[in-house]
Amino acid sequence: MSSSILACGRFKLDMSRPRIMAIINVTADSFSGDGCPDLASAIRAAERAIGEGAEILDIGGESSRPGAIPVSEQQELDRVVPLVEALAPLNVPLSIDTVKPAVMRESIRAGADLINDIASFRAPGALEAVCDSPVALSVMHMQGEPGTMQLAPSYRDVVAEVRGFLDERVRVLLDHGVAPERIVVDPGFGFGKTLDHNLALLRSLEVFGEGGYPVFVGMSRKTMLGAITGRDVNDRVFAGAAAALLAVQRGARIVRTHDVAATRDVLRVWMAVEADRAPGFAAKC
Numbered sequence: 001m002s003s004s005i006l007a008c009g010r011f012k013l014d015m016s017r018p019r020i021m022a023i024i025n026v027t028a029d030s031f032s033g034d035g036c037p038d039l040a041s042a043i044r045a046a047e048r049a050i051g052e053g054a055e056i057l058d059i060g061g062e063s064s065r066p067g068a069i070p071v072s073e074q075q076e077l078d079r080v081v082p083l084v085e086a087l088a089p090l091n092v093p094l095s096i097d098t099v100k101p102a103v104m105r106e107s108i109r110a111g112a113d114l115i116n117d118i119a120s121f122r123a124p125g126a127l128e129a130v131c132d133s134p135v136a137l138s139v140m141h142m143q144g145e146p147g148t149m150q151l152a153p154s155y156r157d158v159v160a161e162v163r164g165f166l167d168e169r170v171r172v173l174l175d176h177g178v179a180p181e182r183i184v185v186d187p188g189f190g191f192g193k194t195l196d197h198n199l200a201l202l203r204s205l206e207v208f209g210e211g212g213y214p215v216f217v218g219m220s221r222k223t224m225l226g227a228i229t230g231r232d233v234n235d236r237v238f239a240g241a242a243a244a245l246l247a248v249q250r251g252a253r254i255v256r257t258h259d260v261a262a263t264r265d266v267l268r269v270w271m272a273v274e275a276d277r278a279p280g281f282a283a284k285c
Helices: 039-052 073-090 101-110 126-130 158-175 195-203 205-209 223-229 237-249 260-276 280-284
Strands: 005-008 011-014 019-025 056-060 094-097 114-117 136-140 183-186 215-218 252-257
Touching: 005 136, 019 039, 019 260, 039 056, 039 073, 039 260, 056 073, 073 094, 073 101, 094 101, 101 114, 101 126, 136 158, 158 183, 158 195, 158 205, 195 205, 195 223, 195 237, 205 215, 215 237, 223 237, 237 252, 237 260, 252 260
Parallel strands: 019 056, 019 252, 056 094, 094 114, 114 136, 136 183, 183 215, 215 252
Antiparallel strands: 005 011
């Protein structure tokens, strides 16, 4: 892929500059503690995130934190689909964080624009649920499953292995007729990785953009930041903003965050400084 435009459902997103994705969890067990218990609170959280500068909303109805307990398909549908229907008129791209094909299908019907699948569309029926749709597709690397992925992650070369996995999943999508401009890649920070693995991925993040696909990252409030700073999950805003900036400097184009305002301010300063090298930044920051 060489185009800087991401075909994202109802939208065409210019990927020549970074985009902030706000996390809207409709769960009671989000690791970050900011899950929304009902539809009304989720709508308020989404509106607040847009006001703070979010350009994409990522809706999740099932926690993927280490040790998370799976929820039923119907429970996830009941959490996610009404929220998609409520937010679709806001004219902001809607991403759905799910591994379930039925949730993918129904969310797309309700107005979703991107499917963010931590299992990279490996579940039976997942490819069939998304390939013929217009939505963008994010493939992510995860070693193991959410319930056990952090017990003993191991790699010989984490950067090469994660890159190889993502390349293989991209080829699968292409072989199923997905247009290259619909694909996003995510190295999966915190998903079956130690702190050293995560740092190695961040240091070499440019590698994941070499195929021409936008790089998606999510490090906000994660354990890796707590291990570095010694701070509790709700006190990692500054660390998350720093991680987002480091990722964008290394080529990330979608930054998924719990803390939109701080991330926006950090990236606006960076974009203003970089405006002489990337003139389009000046008008957009």
